[in-house]
Amino acid sequence: MYQEKLKYDWLTIGLYFAIMLFGWINIYAAGYSEEHAKVFDFSVQHGKQIIWMGVSLLLAAVIILTEPRVFSNTAYAIYGIVLGLLILTLFLAVTVNGGKSWIDLGFFRFQPSEFAKFATALAVAKYMSAIDIDMKNLRTKMVVAALIAIPAALIFLQHDTGSALVFIGFILPLYREGLSGKFLIIGVTAIVLFVLALLVDKFILLGALAAIAVLYLFVWLNKRTSRDYWHTIAVVACCALFVFSVDFVFNSVLESHQRERIDVLLGKSDDTKGSGYNVDQSKLAIGSGGFIGKGFLNGTLTKADFVPEQETDFIFCTVGEEWGFVGCVALLVLYTLLLQRLIVMAERQRSTFARVYGYAVASILFIHLFVNVGMVLGLVPVIGIPLPFFSYGGSSLLAFTILLFIFIRQDASKNQLL
């Protein structure tokens, strides 16, 4: 068998390191205190994070040394193990911040939901790489949907809504593999309608929808068939149904803290001391950073612990306050470069497995970035998920490293004959 030299994508690896190191600097700043100023102080978070970084690099090395086909061959097995862990979690979990997603191993508490992401990515990629797969096929859709929904549902049961929502990201690799674009449009429309339904009077909203439908039929379309009429009416009817179900979902399905967070986001509540406190402080910290920030370790709010969860989910505040607009944009550029690079890499894969997996990696990272930064900037309701490679947290750093390096390993041997 002809074997070409392995070509690792050093740009991706470089971006990974850059983000991780900048992340560590901000974890150090967020938890900074005079008595724990030493870098290798393992009693505090920035010291522990050094250990996690070391473990992550070790794992990355192991993955690099592993034959890429091991992952495709064991994809379902890994998926099965993680599902088992998720079910186990439901019974064994300790409660942390109201969520039941942590298993306490004594020396280390870990979060199986973090690992469910790459396991699901592997399983979906494996399934999609089968020869007779066609996304137009209803059976295929159902199977893929099940592969994604089962872990998501289990995580949802752990009251970790944020991590469950991340699975929405799988719509992008599926879209790339032929899933109709209508699903993307439906998804976006649903979000827009949900927000509008909460903000605007429902009958006004329906009137507006009807008006749009009429405009569509009689202004946009030149020739109208009876099919067009029926389709339009069906769409409007679905929308109406959705709009009226929003109240039910909002009041009965969502929990009270989730309702409050959405109210805060939509400006219907400005309780800056209660449910709105976190986002308000987060905006204060970022807004007060100005153009170049207050400087490393000089964030007045950061140092004074005004923003809760600042090492983990709200780590972006630290960047905003101490590094300012310049630092924030630089970090976003790093992420955007990484995402773009991952798509470029995915597109150059010969195997469907590697391509789907690559898209899944990019999408999962993207959803995290979107939800996390969006939340900190007050664009998305408060949903507690970490910023990949950046937030403090062993499980998430390990899981993201595995997720990314499996793809880097695949990519390195893309030219090998299978």
Place this chain on the structure above:
Amino acid sequence: MSNKYADRSHVVRIIFIVVFVLFVGRLAMLQLFNSEYKERADRQSLLNITQYPARGFIYDRNGKLLVHNEAVYDLMVIPRMVDDLDTNLFCQCLGITLDDFNERMQKARKYSPYTGSIFMKQISKEEYAKFENKMFRFKGFYISQRTLRIYDLPIAAQVLGYVGEVNDADLKRDSYYALGDYIGKSGLEKSYEEVLRGIKGKKVIHRDVHSREIGPYRNGMFDTLPIEGCNLYTSLDADLQAYAEDLMSNKRGCVVAIEPSTGEVLAMVSAPTYNPNLLVGRIRGANYVMLNTDISKPMLNRALLGEYPPGSIFKVAQAMIALDLGVISPNTGFACDKSLVGCHNHPSARSVREAIKMSCNPYFYQTYKRVIQQGKYKNYNKDAQYGLTVWHDYMMRFGFGQKLDIDLPKSGMSTGNIPDTAYYNNTKRWYGKDRWNFHTIRSNSIGQGEVTVVPIQMANLAAIVANRGWYITPHVVRFYGNDSIQDEKYRIHHETGIDKKYFDIAADGMFDVVHVAGGTGRRARVDGLDVCGKTGTAENYGNDHSVFIAFAPKDNPKIALAVYVENAQGGGGSWAAPIAGLIIEKYLNGEVKRKDVEKQYRECNPCQKLPLTRRVKKKK
């Protein structure tokens, strides 16, 4: 199949870019185009604590301390930080009721829940000591050290002035001040406010979410130390001031004493006066109301604010002007013609010197007539216009009719009045253009009529004669600060432009007033000193005012002064002259030997009975 949907990668990549742009836009909105976040962030995490500088001290000319400071403590509160307070204990420590406590807290909360405001002000050192060790139990409260003025001697109240809280106008005018700050309200405290106040220091404290102090913000990078105010070294002689104030007790009026060669004010008394310590601290409010409503106006500085008819002391200036104009000569004599203007019984003056000695009214009637009607114009009224203009110019050079540029607040000063042509030409108040002449304004000749003079200007007239023709603007502060800063304007000689030889005549005449038989101010005599003086008896609506200006010694004078006693029964010779003599004796000899005289003038009330000295002398 794999590349069938390859174009869709662009859709995905565009989605990523759109989110990036959305975030950058939002960040720009938060960080670049909105300063509200920065202000709120600073407000909640930083605490600015002002450190107040000690106000400059004030000394007299001999280095005696007149004003210093005492530390007091303002109890500050940051309402948001108050937590777990033992209200009972707290109220007990401060000696306030629960209602009082709630009211004060309400006020502080209204000001700002995040920043410190005064909960209770001016707690004395002794009061503070009682609960200092319990302060740690009162979270949210802290102490801000302030200083209060202590006036070491109960003298010179109107000159020193007082310090009070800033008002809205002060806050608007000068950004140095914050609500609750103190500012000089009158006297030297006001005119030297910027010298005395120093520079405030600032401490920026970083506090955490629980309002606990983390430490100095950025290691104190923005902290500044307060810089103490400069000390004022005044020209006042505390002993002389105290002595003069003592003599002026039971009277209304004033004394201004100047060192002629320097223009330095040695004493400035306005009677009745008050103890300046009354206007300090928490008792200030009540005392201010009391003093301000007193009909005798003790807070007024009569020496600067009182506009009085000068009476006969004005004749000295009239004589100098007439001599300089050449309308009379030193040996010009006029008959004492009482049909022109009333006079007392005395022989006719045969010279300017004798006229000053005897203070002959008809003599100066004639003299002034020659000044006003110089015969330059045929039209008698026009001629008077010319004469008055010339005369007015001379008078301005004597410092009359204008605010002398003394280093006390201009708002507490009067100009006095030296009428000019415009004054009489004003039809609304007076006669109208060319409708007046000497005969309409003749009262001015003897310092009555429309002429008014401020006591400081009278003392300055004495200084001008003492200097034989020039003066330095009177001032109270010799220099200030460690670098002994002096104001250049208090070194300039203001010349009257009148020949020295005429002033020698005036000095001779003023010597005779005190020392020669027939002189009007013989009670100013001090054995061994050649006091020169001039009496004045100013007619007004009530009893005559008693005026005396004097300087001594005759050559190289060390002191020039004016004494003005309001509504005294008897003329300048009976009240003001002996008081002036005592003050001169005190200053030049260090102590007054004539204890009986001193006692008489200190204790007598001029409004009630004639001076005892007259009776004593009659007995002899």
